Amino acid sequence: MSLIDDFLARWHEYRRPGYYEEFDYHWTMTVDLDRCTGCEACVTACQAENNTPIVGEDAIARGRHMQWMRIERYWEGEYPDVKLRAIPMFCQHCDAAPCETVCPVSATYHNQDGLNAQIYNRCIGTRSCAVYCPYEVRYFNYNNHHWDEPLDQQLNPDVSVREKGVMEKCTFCIQRIRQAKDAAKDDGRRRVQDGEVQPACVQTCPTEALVFGDRKDPDSAVSQMLGNERAYTVLEELNTDPSVVYLKKVDADAA
């Protein structure tokens, strides 16, 4: 009977979305759609930083493209009065992530920093997570990839090169976060300061549409953005509680 008692006593704990009482850091990104021009500089930066392969024409024709970050493009209105809407889309690091519940080997899980981790060594390639992801931001390695000379020389040594049969996705540039944390510890400081970590996309964005930081620090740039009345999360109705917050585009012509 104690098993049932135990279960009932911990009912609320089991029902809590996510595994943590409190995150250590809560890494968050905001995307200001009013600033984003859809230039795709962030996409390129991401591809270079994270050793994302160029899959080639055939693979793309079969829907096997790999880009941890992509710009979704929408046209609004009729020609000649058309408007371009560009929305950068990448892993939303949901705090109640559907992909995490479905992985049979826990290769994707939530870590104490509010990050949705993807462990390539543990992944067995069932692709269930990609099916469950409402944002379609998980990419599967259908093949081993190679980098022609001299492109192999530009591979980032801080990021592993993934093999055939594993799932991959945006990590919020975990290698940079880790480096900043190591540096903070080396300095004897306890916490990473605001502005010390910048994922490749944030660093590259020419219009500073992307802002990255720790939500738990009330003075961080990202916390300031969260208070903005334009803030929303994509597919809010699914209750995934994403860590990426978008700021609505301001339309001059709108009523």
Place this chain on the structure above:
Amino acid sequence: MGVSIVPTLRVLKPVGMIAGVGFVGLLVGYFANAAFFPGTTPVQPIEFSHTVHAGDYEIPCLYCHTQARRSPSAGVPSVNKCMGCHAIVATDSPLIREVARHYENDEPIPWIKVHDLPDFVHFPHNRHVAAGLECQECHGPVETMDRVTRMAPNEMGQCLTCHKDMEVEHGIDCLTCHK
């Protein structure tokens, strides 16, 4: 009427032969592999002896492997570092003359890496040195080795055990080491 075991044995004979040949093959393969691929104790291009340097003369590890204190990679000392002493010490030994030749030709010595972690592991030497870990805890008693042998199994269990024992903050989170 007794039941003879002989027909059963006759059926099993080929199985036994296959198993025998397989076993012999395994033994030969094991020793041949160890002979041709001395993975854990590679023969270095110059027979550098840690026994002499770190053992007898008690030169601290970090005197030569100075990068271990500052960078994720422990690094191998440059030929310049060797010549710092050997410009005056034991200059007529054939091994030192070999080192001097590399120095004069501006060539690095092609040392063979003994402890080679897989590429998907992030192991910052500087953090571990800062935490007060002795090099020997992972690398074994290098100061007694003439030819360095890989002592660490380079397996995840070793990292996890230590991270648990030392109560490293979030030490067993996958992303602490995996990249």
